[in-house]
Amino acid sequence: MAPHDDLPIVSPRKSRAVDVAREAGVSTATVSRSFNEPDKVLPKVRERVMEAARKVGWLPHAAGSALARQRTLLVGTIIPTLRSGIFANFVAGLQERLGEEGITLLVSVSGNDPSKALAEARVMLSRGAEALSLVGQAYPEELFDLLSARSVPHVITHEFCGDGKHPSVGLDNREAFVTVTQHLLALGHRKFGLIMPDPKNNNRVAERIGGVLETLSDHGIAINAEHQITGEWSPQMGYDAAVGILNRMPPTAIICGNDQIAIGVLAAARARGFHVPGDLSVTGFDDDPVSEHIFPSLTSARTDNTLMGSLAAECLLDQLAGRQAKSQKLTLLFAERQSTSRPAKTDLNLDPQ
Amino acid sequence: MAPHDDLPIVSPRKSRAVDVAREAGVSTATVSRSFNEPDKVLPKVRERVMEAARKVGWLPHAAGSALARQRTLLVGTIIPTLRSGIFANFVAGLQERLGEEGITLLVSVSGNDPSKALAEARVMLSRGAEALSLVGQAYPEELFDLLSARSVPHVITHEFCGDGKHPSVGLDNREAFVTVTQHLLALGHRKFGLIMPDPKNNNRVAERIGGVLETLSDHGIAINAEHQITGEWSPQMGYDAAVGILNRMPPTAIICGNDQIAIGVLAAARARGFHVPGDLSVTGFDDDPVSEHIFPSLTSARTDNTLMGSLAAECLLDQLAGRQAKSQKLTLLFAERQSTSRPAKTDLNLDPQ
DNA sequence: TTGTAGGCGTTATCAG
DNA sequence: CTGATAACGCCTACAA
Numbered sequence: 072m073a074p075h076d077d078l079p080i081v082s083p084r085k086s087r088a089v090d091v092a093r094e095a096g097v098s099t100a101t102v103s104r105s106f107n108e109p110d111k112v113l114p115k116v117r118e119r120v121m122e123a124a125r126k127v128g129w130l131p132h133a134a135g136s137a138l139a140r141q142r143t144l145l146v147g148t149i150i151p152t153l154r155s156g157i158f159a160n161f162v163a164g165l166q167e168r169l170g171e172e173g174i175t176l177l178v179s180v181s182g183n184d185p186s187k188a189l190a191e192a193r194v195m196l197s198r199g200a201e202a203l204s205l206v207g208q209a210y211p212e213e214l215f216d217l218l219s220a221r222s223v224p225h226v227i228t229h230e231f232c233g234d235g236k237h238p239s240v241g242l243d244n245r246e247a248f249v250t251v252t253q254h255l256l257a258l259g260h261r262k263f264g265l266i267m268p269d270p271k272n273n274n275r276v277a278e279r280i281g282g283v284l285e286t287l288s289d290h291g292i293a294i295n296a297e298h299q300i301t302g303e304w305s306p307q308m309g310y311d312a313a314v315g316i317l318n319r320m321p322p323t324a325i326i327c328g329n330d331q332i333a334i335g336v337l338a339a340a341r342a343r344g345f346h347v348p349g350d351l352s353v354t355g356f357d358d359d360p361v362s363e364h365i366f367p368s369l370t371s372a373r374t375d376n377t378l379m380g381s382l383a384a385e386c387l388l389d390q391l392a393g394r395q396a397k398s399q400k401l402t403l404l405f406a407e408r409q410s411t412s413r414p415a416k417t418d419l420n421l422d423p424q
Numbered sequence: 425m426a427p428h429d430d431l432p433i434v435s436p437r438k439s440r441a442v443d444v445a446r447e448a449g450v451s452t453a454t455v456s457r458s459f460n461e462p463d464k465v466l467p468k469v470r471e472r473v474m475e476a477a478r479k480v481g482w483l484p485h486a487a488g489s490a491l492a493r494q495r496t497l498l499v500g501t502i503i504p505t506l507r508s509g510i511f512a513n514f515v516a517g518l519q520e521r522l523g524e525e526g527i528t529l530l531v532s533v534s535g536n537d538p539s540k541a542l543a544e545a546r547v548m549l550s551r552g553a554e555a556l557s558l559v560g561q562a563y564p565e566e567l568f569d570l571l572s573a574r575s576v577p578h579v580i581t582h583e584f585c586g587d588g589k590h591p592s593v594g595l596d597n598r599e600a601f602v603t604v605t606q607h608l609l610a611l612g613h614r615k616f617g618l619i620m621p622d623p624k625n626n627n628r629v630a631e632r633i634g635g636v637l638e639t640l641s642d643h644g645i646a647i648n649a650e651h652q653i654t655g656e657w658s659p660q661m662g663y664d665a666a667v668g669i670l671n672r673m674p675p676t677a678i679i680c681g682n683d684q685i686a687i688g689v690l691a692a693a694r695a696r697g698f699h700v701p702g703d704l705s706v707t708g709f710d711d712d713p714v715s716e717h718i719f720p721s722l723t724s725a726r727t728d729n730t731l732m733g734s735l736a737a738e739c740l741l742d743q744l745a746g747r748q749a750k751s752q753k754l755t756l757l758f759a760e761r762q763s764t765s766r767p768a769k770t771d772l773n774l775d776p777q
Numbered sequence: 778t779t780g781t782a783g784g785c786g787t788t789a790t791c792a793g
Numbered sequence: 794c795t796g797a798t799a800a801c802g803c804c805t806a807c808a809a
Contacts, residue, residue, distance in 0.1 A: 130550040134490035135802030138785040197483040306717040338717040364659040364691040488786030491801040
């Protein structure tokens with residue numbers, strides 16, 4: 072007999088329920104019950120099982136469990152990006168609430184590409200996701216076909232859909248930017264610039280832009296084409312866009328799609344010698360935690376994204392439990408700060424240079 | 425015979441490989457091969473299988489597959505929070521790289537609580553995660569026992585561990601803050617404030633603080649206890665801390681644990697009539713995208729967190745493939761901006777009020 | 778209260 | 794190249 076040939080040399084086969092059962096002198100049924108329905112097992116026996124499980128280092132294997140139970144306790148979310156506080160907070164809220172119910176969240180990123188989103192949805196369903204949370208509803212019809220064919224509960228977020236076609240949790244994007252626009256109109260502004268993220272494949276941004284333009288149009292105001300810029304957003308993009316806008320016939324107010332863009336705009340204004348808010352009012356969106364502390368502090372508006380996440384979780388949990396899904400329209404929190412004021416020269420738009 | 429009783433009323437049983445097989449007139453083995461080893465199936469047959477799969481709306485079920493294949497294609501990451509660009513970018517980089525290999529990432533959040541982290545690790549192993557990515561190494565020994573007992577590949581991130589106890593991908597946190605401190609020393613500062621996140625359960629922050637204090641100590645400088653503040657960070661926390669620090673015997677430079685804190689400090693300086701950098705130099709960390717565009721722009725330093733994510737993924741993939749894990753020390757990108765300069769009055773610290 | 782045994786959906790092996 | 798069949802690990806009737 073070779074020395075040590077009764078010792079496992081490498082990677083001893085992972086233990087299974089049957090190993091625990093043997094160790095504890097019970098059946099696998101009792102092992103399973105000890106973990107899943109503790110009350111149905113004699114305390115003394117349960118103790119023995121737990122001890123045995125610890126000893127052999129056993130953890131129940133979710134794949135086997137999922138198969139037998141026909142339940143994965145998995146929920147998926149598809150978001151455009153994680154690189155934005157909006158979605159990071161949303162996912163955090165979603166995960167926190169689902170975690171309380173023992174559900175694991177699958178996160179995937181689509182980059183606003185509808186076909187990527189469809190592919191990710193397939194992966195999630197294949198992994199057994201029992202429900203899906205989707206940002207907006209701009210997806211191939213096939214995605215929703217997939218969901219309804221399997222009757223997979225889902226919720227649309229970051230957008231409140233009044234039509235009730237899908238359960239949704241979010242704000243009214245149009246209304247939000249109507250509010251921002253009206254704030255500036257009320258201050259007396261009549262000449263506007265608009266810098267927004269790319270509305271392509273992003274209905275939420277399209278709605279926001281629509282809200283601004285329509286509100287202005289109601290007041291007989293149109294935005295000069297050169298004063299209306301969209302693109303991949305960043306502070307730098309905001310800076311560049313603003314430099315262009317301020318170059319000739321500058322407006323007295325620039326509405327920005329988010330705070331990052333707006334901070335770039337503030338920098339551009341400074342560089343070009345425009346005083347904010349004296350010469351130029353600027354609004355952001357999303358109310359980044361820093362926006363209150365920069366100079367000038369930034370007028371912005373936001374919705375509670377963590378709350379949106381937990382409400383979306385609640386909505387999915389309701390559906391999974393066979394309850395009615397509740398759609399929720401989130402309120403807008405508007406913060407007026409230093410970056411907006413009455414325009415210095417109400418009707419004239421003189422180049423301050 | 426009741427009407428329609430041949431029509432499925434609700435939730436027709438989800439289709440399985442056998443349904444596809446029947447529809448295509450082949451065996452389940454061929455269905456499986458068509459999806460997993462297409463080359464081993466006659467193109468014509470494969471076509472038929474794919475068409476049948478589409479027709480019955482079949483997606484392979486990962487749980488069954490995992491059981492049979494003994495492979496879940498799941499990897500887990502445990503991070504302190506998603507509410508920080510650092511970790512959001514890291515996770516994005518990790519996910520992007522793993523996704524290329526068909527691996528799904530499980531994300532969970534521990535809030536810097538070691539026991540929560542241990543619990544999350546258990547969940548992930550139970551779900552069949554084949555490898556784990558962990559932030560730092562401040563975890564109960566039990567966690568690492570768990571991993572080594574099952575020989576689960578893992579990587580430590582956001583910290584470079586020279587000891588080689590675990591594969592790691594990250595920056596040298598001590599060195600990073602030595603760099604920042606030396607920048608200020610070189611400018612002529614001799615009196616410092618320090619505002620950092622809570623170092624409790626966070627060895628990375630502890631290292632950073634150590635780097636600052638040690639470097640100063642090497643120059644015979646100590647930080648007044650009242651000028652040294654830690655806590656749950658936010659711009660507001662930075663503001664409050666700075667107000668306290670500037671109140672009496674203010675330093676000429678304040679080193680901040682991150683840009684969010686630093687932006688609060690800039691606001692406090694402004695409120696108290698301190699000119700930055702004339703009266704006070706301020707440094708941040710992480711180099712938030714807005715830090716370059718605010719006023720005054722913020723001297724900061726960072727590492728590429730997306731890169732760290734993809735390198736961590738690479739490290740895990742190497743181990744999963746039986747290759748040697750490569751630890752990587754990331755470089756620090758230092759950006760000197762407007763918020764730091766020589767102190768106005770080199771040796772005197774006069775209250776500017 | 779506990780044990781027995783069949784089945785969850787897929788894949789790997791081996792024979793044809 | 795394709796098919797039959799035995800796992801994979803667990804749970805849950807049902808029986809004892």
